[in-house]
Amino acid sequence: MGGVRKKNAAGSGMRQVGVYVKKDPLAAAKADAFEAWLRSRGVGVARRQSPSPAPRGFEHRHGAAPRNLSCVFVLGGDGTFLSAVRWIGDRDVPILGVKFGEVGFLAEIAAENLFHAAEKVLAQEFTLTQRMRLEVRVTRGRELVARETVLNDIVINKGALARLANIDTHIDGNFLTTFRADGLIVSTPTGSTAYSLAAGGPVVHPEVPGIIITPICPFTLTIRPLVVPDGVEITIRLQKGSSDILLTFDGQKGLDLTDRDAITVRQSAHPVKLINVPGRPYFDVLKSKLRWSGGRV
Numbered sequence: 001m002g003g004v005r006k007k008n009a010a011g012s013g014m015r016q017v018g019v020y021v022k023k024d025p026l027a028a029a030k031a032d033a034f035e036a037w038l039r040s041r042g043v044g045v046a047r048r049q050s051p052s053p054a055p056r057g058f059e060h061r062h063g064a065a066p067r068n069l070s071c072v073f074v075l076g077g078d079g080t081f082l083s084a085v086r087w088i089g090d091r092d093v094p095i096l097g098v099k100f101g102e103v104g105f106l107a108e109i110a111a112e113n114l115f116h117a118a119e120k121v122l123a124q125e126f127t128l129t130q131r132m133r134l135e136v137r138v139t140r141g142r143e144l145v146a147r148e149t150v151l152n153d154i155v156i157n158k159g160a161l162a163r164l165a166n167i168d169t170h171i172d173g174n175f176l177t178t179f180r181a182d183g184l185i186v187s188t189p190t191g192s193t194a195y196s197l198a199a200g201g202p203v204v205h206p207e208v209p210g211i212i213i214t215p216i217c218p219f220t221l222t223i224r225p226l227v228v229p230d231g232v233e234i235t236i237r238l239q240k241g242s243s244d245i246l247l248t249f250d251g252q253k254g255l256d257l258t259d260r261d262a263i264t265v266r267q268s269a270h271p272v273k274l275i276n277v278p279g280r281p282y283f284d285v286l287k288s289k290l291r292w293s294g295g296r297v
Contacts, residue, residue, distance in 0.1 A: 014043055014070040014071065014121075014122055014124075015042075015043065015044055015068070015070065016043070016044040016045070016046060016066065016068050016069055016070060017038065017043055017044070017045060017046070017069060017070055017071050017072065017073065018045075018046045018047075018048070018065055018066075018069045018071070018072035018073065018084075018087075018088070018093070019031055019034060019035060019038075019045055019046070019047045019048075019072075019073050019075065020047075020048050020049075020050065020072055020073070020074045020075070020076070020080065020083070020084035020087060021047065021048070021049050021050065021075045021076065021080075022049075022050050022075055022076025022077065022080040022100050023049055023050055023051075023052060024076070024100060026100060026111075027075045027076055027100040027111075028049075030075055030098075030100075030111055030114065031047065031075050034073070034075075034114060034115070034118070035047060037115060037118070038118075041122065043122065046065065046066050046069060048065075048084075048087060050076060050079070050080045050083045050084070051083065064087065064088075064089055065087050065088045065089070065091065065093070067091065069088070069091075069093050070093075070094075071093060071094045071095065071096065071121060071275060072084060072087075072088060072093055072094070072095045072096070073095075073096050073098060073114075073118070073121075074095060074096065074097045074098060074107070075098045075100055075111070075114075076097075076098075076100050076107075077099065077100060077104045077107065078104045078105060078106045078107070078194070079251065080100075081095075081097045081104075081106040081107065082106075082151060082152060082250045082251065082252055083252055085151050085250075085272055086250070086252055089149075090149065090268075090270040092270075092273065093273070094128055094273045094274070094275045095272065095273065095274060095275065096108050096109070096117070096121065096274070096275035096277075097109070097274075098110075098111055098114050098117075099111060104289075105190075105193050105194075105285060105286075105289055106190075106274075108274065108275065108276060108277060109277055113277075117277050120277060121275060126275050126276060126277060127275075127276045128273045128274065128275060128276065129206070129207075129273070129274050129276055130271040130272070130273055130274075131151060131188070131189075131190045131206055131271055131272045131273075131274055132188045132189065132190070132206075132209070132230060132267060132268070132271055133149050133150060133151050133188065133267075133268040133270060133271055133272060134149065134150050134153075134154070134186070134188055134211070134265055134266070134267065134268055135147070135148075135149055135265070135266055135267070135268040135269075136148045136149070136150060136154055136249060136263065136264070136265050137263070137264045138247065138255060138257075138261055138262070138263050139261070139262050139264075140258070140260050140261050140262075141260060145255070145261070146247075146249075146255050148249040148253065149268050149270065150188075150191075150249050150250045151188065151190055151191070151250060151272055152187060152188065152190060152191030152194050152195075152250050152251070153185050153186060153187035153188065153191040153194060153195060153196060153250065154185070154186050154187075154247060154248065154249055154250075154263070154265065155183060155184075155185050155195060155216075155247070155248045155251070156183050156184045156185075156236065156238075156245060156246075156247050156257065156263075157182065157183035157216065157245070157246050157248070158182055158183055158244060158245055158246075159244035159245070159246070161244070162243065162244035162245065164180050164181060164182065164219055165179075165180070165181060165182065165183060165184075165238065165242060165245055166178055166179075166180050166238065166239035166242065167179040167180075167181070167183075167184050167236060167237075167238060167239075168236070168237045168238070168239060169184070169213070169234065169235070169236050170234070170235040170236075171228060171232050171233075171234060171235075172232050172233055173233075173235070176226075177223065178239065179215045179218060179223060180218065180219040180220065180223075181215040181216050181217055181218040181219060181223070182216040182217040183215075183216035183217075183245075184213070184214070184215055184216065184236070185199055185201065185212075185213070185214040185215075185216060186211060186212070186213055186214075186234060186236075186265050187201070187211070187212045187214065188211065188212075189204040189205060189206045189207070189208050189209075189210060189212070190206050191212070192204040192212050193286070193289070193290075195251075196212055196214040196225070199214050199215070199216045199217075199225075200214065200225060201214035201225040202225060202227065203286065203290075204227065205282065206282065209229065209230040210227045210228060210229060210230050211227070211228050211229075211230055211232065211234065211265070211267070212225060212226070212227050213225065213226045213227075213228065213234070214226075230267045231267065232266070233264060233265070233266045234264070234265040234266070235262060235263070235264050235265075236262070236263040236264075236265070237259070237261070237262050237263070238257055238258070238259045238261065239259060240259050241259065242257070242258070242259045243258075245257045247263065
């Protein structure tokens with residue numbers, strides 16, 4: 001997951017880039033100026049607006065990203081970034097986040113630095129780091145009902161009026177435990193600073209190879225978050241009689257679960273490649289976002 005240096009002093013070589021924009025007037029205005037700036041340099045632009053939040057169990061769909069993109073600029077917060085990652089799918093397209101929001105770990109640069117950073121990107125003077133993703137499959141009997149790839153996490157969560165969920169969990173076919181809790185989060189190191197952190201999970205550096213299993217409000221206090229190797233396969237089933245349980249993928253798509261469903265989670269063969277610019281060390285971001293030592297968001 002380490003950095004890879006990219007440099008091309010002879011010119012950009014980038015003919016088409018993606019611009020994925022938060023549904024927000026300020027972000028849209030910046031995107032307008034940025035699109036004009038790119039086109040003035042002979043770079044084609046494929047622009048998409050992030051969809052509005054969808055109701056339970058539904059996902060707003062738009063067409064997949066064009067196959068000829070050299071990179072994608074994301075103007076928005078972490079939610080917009082996750083939506084953009086779903087837009088590019090399993091394609092090997094570098095992505096750069098531009099912050100338009102209060103809290104975010106995925107955006108690499110602030111909005112005011114967009115054009116300076118874009119000059120570096122067009123000249124291919126940047127580094128790449130890989131972020132692990134998870135491949136998630138849901139089967140109902142012999143039927144595959146869902147196959148998704150997530151950058152942050154999957155969340156199994158009970159409805160507001162449902163009883164505690166009883167979630168049987170196996171690691172590489174070996175029984176681990178039955179989580180009796182409000183729900184369960186399985187996250188990547190990138191997702192360790194999202195919902196998992198709010199539920200009491202550990203902060204895991206993105207380059208540490210592992211998968212985090214975090215129960216949500218467990219009934220038994222001895223049940224603690226667990227980090228397992230990134231090469232394992234996690235299998236999750238609800239116990240008989242479970243109802244009103246929802247599975248979400250990166251907070252972008254939902255699926256109602258039954259006690260006939262089996263969820264398998266493993267490392268995806270398709271990591272996300274993040275474009276990095278100088279001057280933003282991970283631990284500085286961490287201190288700022290978590291307000292350690294008096295830092296501000």
